[in-house]
Amino acid sequence: MLSTEIHEAAVEFGRALRHAPAVVAYRVAQEALDADPNARALVDELRYVQQSFIEVQQEGGTPAPEAMETLRMVQADVRASEVIMAHLRATSDMKAFLPLAATEVSRALGTDYPKLIVPTSC
Amino acid sequence: MLTSTTQDPAVAAATTAAEIDALTAGATFGAALRATPEFTALLETGKALDADPIARVAIHAYNERHEDLRVEAAMNLMTQEQTDEIGRLLDQMYAVPAVIAYVDATAAFGALCRETSTVISGFIGIDFAANSRSGGCCGG
Numbered sequence: 001m002l003s004t005e006i007h008e009a010a011v012e013f014g015r016a017l018r019h020a021p022a023v024v025a026y027r028v029a030q031e032a033l034d035a036d037p038n039a040r041a042l043v044d045e046l047r048y049v050q051q052s053f054i055e056v057q058q059e060g061g062t063p064a065p066e067a068m069e070t071l072r073m074v075q076a077d078v079r080a081s082e083v084i085m086a087h088l089r090a091t092s093d094m095k096a097f098l099p100l101a102a103t104e105v106s107r108a109l110g111t112d113y114p115k116l117i118v119p120t121s122c
Numbered sequence: 123m124l125t126s127t128t129q130d131p132a133v134a135a136a137t138t139a140a141e142i143d144a145l146t147a148g149a150t151f152g153a154a155l156r157a158t159p160e161f162t163a164l165l166e167t168g169k170a171l172d173a174d175p176i177a178r179v180a181i182h183a184y185n186e187r188h189e190d191l192r193v194e195a196a197m198n199l200m201t202q203e204q205t206d207e208i209g210r211l212l213d214q215m216y217a218v219p220a221v222i223a224y225v226d227a228t229a230a231f232g233a234l235c236r237e238t239s240t241v242i243s244g245f246i247g248i249d250f251a252a253n254s255r256s257g258g259c260c261g262g
Contacts, residue, residue: 002237009154010238014245016147019140023246030247095253097141101148102254108152109161114254116235 013105022090022097029090032083039083046074155238160231167224174220181221184211 002010017023033039049071056063063071078084105113155161171177187208194200200208215221236251243250 002234002241003158006154006158006234006238007241009151010241011245013144013147013151014242016140016144017242017246017250020144021140023144023248027247094248096256097144098248098250098253099256101144102250104145104148105152105155108149109155113152113155113235114251116232117239117251117254 013101017098017101020097020101022093026090026094029083029087033087036083039081039087042074042077042081043084046078049074151238155235158231158234160227160234163227164224164231167220167227171220171224174218177215177218177220180211180215180218184208184215187211 033043049067052067053063053071056067099114102114171181188195188211191200191204191208194204195208216225239251239254
C-alpha cells in the first residue's frame, strides 16, 4: 500500500508522462491501429509468416522460395500501410522517450529505478 | 531529448515544454522515492552490511565459490558435493542478521517501486516497467 505522498508523486509523474508528445503520439497510433482491422490482420499475417520462417530455420531447414516470396509481399504490404508505419514510428519514439524519463527518476533517486521495476523474469 | 519534426515553432515549443514537464516530474518523483522510509531503510541496512565483518566474510565466501563454479552451474555439471557446498555457503550468508535485514529492505523497496510503476502504467496506458530501459525491459 503506497503512502499518500508517494502515490501522489507517482500520479503526477504519470500525468506528466501522459501529456508528453511521444506518449500522446503512441496512444493515437495505437488507437488508429486498433480501429483498422485490415492493418491488424496485416500485422498478424507478418507475425505468422515470420514465425514460420523462424521455425523452419530452427529445425535446420531453409525456407522455400515461395515462402520467401510470401514474406517479401507481406513486408511490402506492411510498408505501404500508413497506419502500421505510423504505429512503428510512434512506438520507436515512445521507446526512446520513456527510458529518458526513467533516467531522471534514477538520477534523483540515486539508484537504478528501472532495475527495481522490471519483471523478475527479465 | 526528442525533437519535434514539425516546423511550427509554437508546436515545437509546446512539445519541448511537455517533455521537460515530464522529465521534471520524473525527477520530483525520484526525490519522493528517495524520501520514503523504505529507501532510508535500504541505505541504513546497506551501511550496516558494509560495516559488519561477519557479513562481509560470509558474502565473500559465497561469491568466491559461486564464481568458481559458474561454468559448472551454467552447464548443469555441478556435483552433489559442490551443490551442497554452495547451499551451505548460501545458508551461512542468509543466517547473518545484517544480510537478512538488507535483503528484506531491498525486497520492500523493490515492491514499493513496482507498485509505483503500476500506477504510472495505468496513467499512460503503456507498461512503464517494460519500456523504461533502452532496448526493452532487459536493457541492451
